[in-house]
Amino acid sequence: MGKWTRRAFIATGGLAGAGLIVGVAGIMHVNKAIKKYSGVGMGDGASLNAWVRIAPDNTITMAVPRAEMGQGVYTALPMLIAEELEVDMNQIEIVHPQPESPYANTFFLDPNPRKAYASYSLMAKVAAFLPVVGTGGSTSVKDLYDHLREMGATARAALIAAAAEKWGVTAADCYAESAHVINKKTKEKLTYGSLAEAASKVELDFNPPLKEQKDFKLLGKRIQRLDIPEKVTGAADFSIDVRPEGMLVAAIRHATYIGGTVNGITNIEEVEQMKGVKKVVMLEDGLGAAVVADNTWRAKNAAMALDFDEAGNTLENVSSADISKMLGEIVADESKMIATSEAYGDANAALNGEAKVIEANYEVPYLSHCTMEPLNCTMVINGDKCEVWVGHQGGSMVRDAINTVTEIPKENIKVNITYLGGGFGRRAELDFVKKAAMVAKQMPGTPIQLVFTREEDMKNGTYRPAVASNFKGTIGADGMIDAWENKMALQSVSSSFMLRTMPAMAEGPEKDPQTSEGAIELPYGRNNVSVQFGQLDLPALQVGNWRSVGASQNGFFSESFMDEMAHAAGQDPYEFRKKHIQKSDLPDAPRFLAVLNKVADMASWSTPLPEGKYRGIAILKSFGSIVGQVAEITKTDEKEISIDKVYCVIDCGRIVNPDTIEAQMQSGIIYGLTAALYNEITLDNGQVVQQNFPQYEMVRMNTSPTVAVHIMEVDEYPGGVGEPGTPPAAPALTNAIFAATGERVRSLPLNKLGYTFV
Amino acid sequence: MELKINGAIRNVDVEDNMPLLWVLRDELNMTGTKYGCGVSACGACTVQIDGVATRTCTLPASAAVGKEIKTIEGVAANGQLSAIQKAWIEHQVPQCGYCQSGQIMAAEALLDSNPNPTDEDIDKSMTNICRCGTYQRIRSAIHTAAKWRAEETTLQG
Numbered sequence: 001m002g003k004w005t006r007r008a009f010i011a012t013g014g015l016a017g018a019g020l021i022v023g024v025a026g027i028m029h030v031n032k033a034i035k036k037y038s039g040v041g042m043g044d045g046a047s048l049n050a051w052v053r054i055a056p057d058n059t060i061t062m063a064v065p066r067a068e069m070g071q072g073v074y075t076a077l078p079m080l081i082a083e084e085l086e087v088d089m090n091q092i093e094i095v096h097p098q099p100e101s102p103y104a105n106t107f108f109l110d111p112n113p114r115k116a117y118a119s120y121s122l123m124a125k126v127a128a129f130l131p132v133v134g135t136g137g138s139t140s141v142k143d144l145y146d147h148l149r150e151m152g153a154t155a156r157a158a159l160i161a162a163a164a165e166k167w168g169v170t171a172a173d174c175y176a177e178s179a180h181v182i183n184k185k186t187k188e189k190l191t192y193g194s195l196a197e198a199a200s201k202v203e204l205d206f207n208p209p210l211k212e213q214k215d216f217k218l219l220g221k222r223i224q225r226l227d228i229p230e231k232v233t234g235a236a237d238f239s240i241d242v243r244p245e246g247m248l249v250a251a252i253r254h255a256t257y258i259g260g261t262v263n264g265i266t267n268i269e270e271v272e273q274m275k276g277v278k279k280v281v282m283l284e285d286g287l288g289a290a291v292v293a294d295n296t297w298r299a300k301n302a303a304m305a306l307d308f309d310e311a312g313n314t315l316e317n318v319s320s321a322d323i324s325k326m327l328g329e330i331v332a333d334e335s336k337m338i339a340t341s342e343a344y345g346d347a348n349a350a351l352n353g354e355a356k357v358i359e360a361n362y363e364v365p366y367l368s369h370c371t372m373e374p375l376n377c378t379m380v381i382n383g384d385k386c387e388v389w390v391g392h393q394g395g396s397m398v399r400d401a402i403n404t405v406t407e408i409p410k411e412n413i414k415v416n417i418t419y420l421g422g423g424f425g426r427r428a429e430l431d432f433v434k435k436a437a438m439v440a441k442q443m444p445g446t447p448i449q450l451v452f453t454r455e456e457d458m459k460n461g462t463y464r465p466a467v468a469s470n471f472k473g474t475i476g477a478d479g480m481i482d483a484w485e486n487k488m489a490l491q492s493v494s495s496s497f498m499l500r501t502m503p504a505m506a507e508g509p510e511k512d513p514q515t516s517e518g519a520i521e522l523p524y525g526r527n528n529v530s531v532q533f534g535q536l537d538l539p540a541l542q543v544g545n546w547r548s549v550g551a552s553q554n555g556f557f558s559e560s561f562m563d564e565m566a567h568a569a570g571q572d573p574y575e576f577r578k579k580h581i582q583k584s585d586l587p588d589a590p591r592f593l594a595v596l597n598k599v600a601d602m603a604s605w606s607t608p609l610p611e612g613k614y615r616g617i618a619i620l621k622s623f624g625s626i627v628g629q630v631a632e633i634t635k636t637d638e639k640e641i642s643i644d645k646v647y648c649v650i651d652c653g654r655i656v657n658p659d660t661i662e663a664q665m666q667s668g669i670i671y672g673l674t675a676a677l678y679n680e681i682t683l684d685n686g687q688v689v690q691q692n693f694p695q696y697e698m699v700r701m702n703t704s705p706t707v708a709v710h711i712m713e714v715d716e717y718p719g720g721v722g723e724p725g726t727p728p729a730a731p732a733l734t735n736a737i738f739a740a741t742g743e744r745v746r747s748l749p750l751n752k753l754g755y756t757f758v
Numbered sequence: 759m760e761l762k763i764n765g766a767i768r769n770v771d772v773e774d775n776m777p778l779l780w781v782l783r784d785e786l787n788m789t790g791t792k793y794g795c796g797v798s799a800c801g802a803c804t805v806q807i808d809g810v811a812t813r814t815c816t817l818p819a820s821a822a823v824g825k826e827i828k829t830i831e832g833v834a835a836n837g838q839l840s841a842i843q844k845a846w847i848e849h850q851v852p853q854c855g856y857c858q859s860g861q862i863m864a865a866e867a868l869l870d871s872n873p874n875p876t877d878e879d880i881d882k883s884m885t886n887i888c889r890c891g892t893y894q895r896i897r898s899a900i901h902t903a904a905k906w907r908a909e910e911t912t913l914q915g
Binding site for chain 1: 772773776777779780783784785787789790791792793794795796797799800802829830831833834839843846847850851852853854855856857858859862880881882884885886887888889890891892893894895896897
């Protein structure tokens with residue numbers, strides 16, 4: 001119970017007027033003006049806590065202060081409340097509230113008590129100072145699995161207490177069902193709506209016990225998502241769809257070179273004469289300009305017509321080949337390692353012994369997030385007031401960023417978080433918010449929709465870093481791995497991200513835990529392990545959190561080298577992994593083994609495939625969940641591959657919505673395969689080469705495999721599901737390609753190596 | 759210029775070469791049709807023009823004069839979702855949802871011209887990008903919608 005009380009305190013700390021004890025009437029911090037953008041309204045009624053408000057007509061409104069970017073959070077979080085509150089899913093309406101402290105993501109603050117993934121220790125420092133209301137790191141359910149059930153349970157108990165008092169019976173004489181309290185003896189029923197006002201004044205002197213898993217009515221069941229109906233009619237509003245009265249569009253154009261600046265524009269008068277153009281605005285950060293017009297197309301054309309007087313190209317002599325060389329030099333030089341992320345035994349001694357050393361160099365390129373909805377942000381500034389509509393992963397970060405640019409007091413900034421047309425980490429950045437503020441403050445009173453064209457979006461990314469890894473390993477006389485050494489080189493994502501978004505809290509790259517995700521705590525028992533990393537200093541080229549972050553490259557590296565070791569040991573890749581998991585002393589090694597065995601079983605691993613078909617296997621834990629995959633491919637020609645099927649098994653602990661988990665596995669796999677097949681962001685003397693989808697192709701219907709998903713039933717605290725599907729996708733595929741062609745793929749994308757996909 | 763959109767006549771005063779996408783989104787505030795790439799590569803802006811799935815981010819609005827334009831807003835008739843829209847819900851297709859207007863418009867055109875498509879037909883016709891990777895569910899939903907439409911026809915026949 002102590003934990004509960006502490007969380008309740010954290011949840012309400014700093015919120016004046018809110019109830020400090022769970023169950024006492026709190027303040028529902030909901031902005032009524034966002035109705036249009038969240039699809040529902042608050043209506044009347046009474047708040048039972050910061051998450052639940054009940055109207056007299058029995059409408060149950062729930063706050064969902066996390067970004068819906070496709071991962072199903074607008075359904076999963078209400079399910080947690082509804083399970084304990086005893087309401088049906090079709091009785092629920094959702095609002096996305098203002099980013100107030102009751103909604104802080106406490107997983108950023110304190111992930112360790114959950115024994116979950118500690119990747120956000122940097123964020124934890126920030127959260128200690130500021131309540132970060134944010135969505136990322138596959139944390140939404142991990143953060144709120146207990147808390148929201150507690151919120152539902154206490155609200156239900158208060159409603160029952162109110163009914164009991166009305167009937168002059170005890171709470172034990174009543175039960176709740178489908179938003180009604182029912183008198184066991186008389187079978188009388190009262191709606192929650194008729195009790196909410198009284199319930200909001202009830203002071204509970206106990207914490208109602210939470211349901212046992214066997215009694216769940218919603219959790220663990222395939223529940224239809226609440227956001228889907230409006231996503232099939234075109235009615236769902238993304239931030240690019242908002243149309244406040246009098247809105248104008250600002251098309252942004254950045255300097256030609258990454259990190260370049262614009263001194264001036266030589267044809268402003270001319271451009272301001274173009275049809276529909278209202279104003280040309282130089283951005284105060286010096287990084288570009290925006291053209292404000294009455295139509296996106298006119299604004300975009302005018303922005304293209306601007307003649308920039310450009311100054312500086314800090315990456316003038318830097319092209320991708322140079323970066324590749326620098327990364328290679330770092331991993332080849334022990335003295336360039338800045339931190340050791342894992343070490344036991346004596347890898348160095350083992351590598352200098354009698355056994356043959358297997359060595360391999362891996363490398364992956366920069367990647368763009370390519371959210372389907374190009375970056376945009378709509379904002380109106382009126383004196384010392386601001387209202388913003390944006391699809392963003394961090395509502396509190398949006399408010400803080402606007403405050404920084406405009407000095408408008410935070411309490412005067414109304415933040416409307418719309419649906420996100422994809423997030424993937426790109427919408428945790430603030431560049432598009434700050435730039436909207438820079439333009440909006442020069443157009444007071446006029447709502448400004450700042451839009452990146454696809455080209456501006458792709459050329460001005462916060463990319464997944466290019467990364468190199470040098471592996472060395474040995475096989476002992478017992479056929480097991482004796483030594484495993486991995487030296488990595490990259491730009492630190494956490495350092496780059498924090499410097500941009502919360503500079504006061506930024507730490508050096510040597511402290512970045514994300515760098516090592518997927519490279520350490522592998523489930524394989526090995527005698528001597530050393531994992532280290534070095535930093536590539538290239539601050540002008542910004543790197544950011546890209547779906548699954550460090551695990552996105554390390555999963556590919558680790559699980560490919562594991563396959564190489566299996567091959568070197570002359571053993572089957574599945575059997576080899578199995579033996580090493582059996583040798584592992586990680587606490588969750590049995591869970592790894594169960595996942596590995598299940599996915600091998602699904603794929604009928606021990607049954608040979610027909611001629612021309614091949615398979616590869618990979619397994620990785622990330623964001624608290626273990627995912628194993630087998631990719632089954634057909635070699636249709638020399639270097640022509642059809643990815644027929646991916647078998648996927650996930651152990652994410654307790655299951656909230658299995659349909660969403662399945663969807664996230666399918667999604668994460670396509671995301672990982674797309675990068676593996678086609679994607680790289682390259683630099684040519686400081687300029688990004690790729691501009692749009694024709695140079696940055698995507699897996700489409702005809703190249704998309706069938707994905708079969710199995711979810712393990714494990715009664716452990718939940719892990720994440722938005723990201724863990726991505727990391728094993730590339731190595732499962734490239735391990736299959738090795739089986740098919742004998743070529744060990746050590747760099748991506750595959751199309752650059754001459755592979756085509758059908 | 760005069761455009762016929764979802765059965766209604768709309769007059770707009772725009773340049774001849776303004777792409778239809780921006781006429782819909784910015785002149786008529788019909789925002790169900792999405793901008794994704796501006797180069798006809800992703801299909802987020804797909805509508806039907808005389809029944810043919812057409813990418814509108816590079817199509818001059820003037821080219822659509824005198825033709826029947828159907829957008830996502832015109833798919834549900836009299837408040838009734840189409841078989842495809844229902845199948846999209848049945849299979850829980852959308853994730854972020856941004857590309858789905860275009861996907862649905864492409865799927866409607868496919869089933870109108872080919873009531874019982876094979877997987878190969880779907881591969882050929884459904885070329886829009888979905889960054890969330892909902893392809894498998896789109897495929898299943900198209901097969902389900904084809905079945906429902908056939909049943910509906912049988913009932914009516």
